[in-house]
Amino acid sequence: MLSHGMKQTGSISLNHLQGVIFAVLNPWVAVGILLLLAFFATYMTALSWADLTYVLPATSLGYVLLALVARFMLHEHVSPLRWLGIALITGGVGFVAGGPEVTKHPHGAAPGGEPCAVTASPLLAKDARNGAPGVEV
Amino acid sequence: MKAIYTWSAILAIVFASVVGDVLLARAMKQVGDVGALWRRAGLGVVIGRTLGNTNFLFGVTAMAVAFFSLLFALSWGDVSLVAPAAASLTFIGNAVAARIFLHEKVDRRRWIAASLVAAGVALLAG
Numbered sequence: 733m734l735s736h737g738m739k740q741t742g743s744i745s746l747n748h749l750q751g752v753i754f755a756v757l758n759p760w761v762a763v764g765i766l767l768l769l770a771f772f773a774t775y776m777t778a779l780s781w782a783d784l785t786y787v788l789p790a791t792s793l794g795y796v797l798l799a800l801v802a803r804f805m806l807h808e809h810v811s812p813l814r815w816l817g818i819a820l821i822t823g824g825v826g827f828v829a830g831g832p833e834v835t836k837h838p839h840g841a842a843p844g845g846e847p848c849a850v851t852a853s854p855l856l857a858k859d860a861r862n863g864a865p866g867v868e869v
Numbered sequence: 870m871k872a873i874y875t876w877s878a879i880l881a882i883v884f885a886s887v888v889g890d891v892l893l894a895r896a897m898k899q900v901g902d903v904g905a906l907w908r909r910a911g912l913g914v915v916i917g918r919t920l921g922n923t924n925f926l927f928g929v930t931a932m933a934v935a936f937f938s939l940l941f942a943l944s945w946g947d948v949s950l951v952a953p954a955a956a957s958l959t960f961i962g963n964a965v966a967a968r969i970f971l972h973e974k975v976d977r978r979r980w981i982a983a984s985l986v987a988a989g990v991a992l993l994a995g
Contacts, residue, residue, distance in 0.1 A: 776893065776897050776903070776919065777897075777903040777904070779893060779894045779897035779898070780897040780898070780900055780901060780902055780903040780904075781902045781903070781904070783894075783967065783971070783973045784890060784891065784894040784963060784967045784971060784973060785963065785964050785967045785968075785973050785975050785979045785983065786979070787894075788890070788960065788963055788983075788986075789960070789979075789982045789983060789986045792960070792986045792989070792990060795989070795990055795993050795994070796993075799993060813992055814992060814993050816989075816992055817988075817989040817990065817991070817992030817993035818989065818993065819989070820985045820986070820988050820989030820992065821985070821986050821989035821990065821993070822989075823985050823989075824981070824982040824983070824984070824985030824986035824989060825982065825986065827978055827979075827981055827982040827985065828978065828979055828982035830978065831976070831978045831979065835972065835973045835974045
């Protein structure tokens with residue numbers, strides 16, 4: 733949608749920044765931006781209760797969906813190599829979906845978390861106070 | 870020479886988006902279960918707590934850096950190289966980073982999944 737809209741508005745140059753405003757007012761671009769925001773919000777929600785290594789492969793189903801839309805709605809040609817790519821992604825997502833969605837932390841975000849694993853909660857809390865991400869103690 | 874520029878830009882994309890993803894994931898773990906928080910305190914609190922989180926702000930900044938690196942990479946290299954290389958390396962990088970920095974339990978199942986998806990994305994985007 734974004735690319736469709738941007739092709740309608742034409743190219744934008746740094747000298748004509750008002751072009752950006754027209755671009756945002758274009759309905760295709762506006763809907764595209766809204767959908768991107770919706771994606772971001774749902775992605776963040778998923779991250780709030782599942783692991784990154786669980787959410788990320790799952791979101792890659794978007795690539796598969798895109799290819800299917802291109803094939804069946806836009807009637808584009810999808811090569812055998814791309815079908816293989818679709819199969820690999822689907823297989824990978826199936827693999828990760830069969831496992832647990834979150835690493836259990838002692839008193840982390842996981843509902844019903846078991847007090848078994850060694851880990852990150854104290855670190856996370858410390859980071860929140862310092863505002864220093866990724867610092868190991 | 871152009872190949873070096875392109876690959877440096879691809880590595881910059883991968884690095885920035887891995888950093889971004891890890892920070893965003895950490896931020897959302899700090900915010901807590903969004904659904905539960907929404908029911909308990911309302912949407913405003915969810916949004917406020919997310920936007921006020923330092924990790925979230927750094928994460929979004931890293932994502933913006935990744936986006937601009939992508940623009941640089943595309944100005945030097947072909948989209949058929951840049952898109953699949955950056956996307957699939959990001960999956961592998963994220964699995965490593967999630968294990969180290971988020972202490973996620975990346976078992977064999979998840980390694981296989983990350984590799985399969987990375988290979989699939991490389992084929993699809995190529």
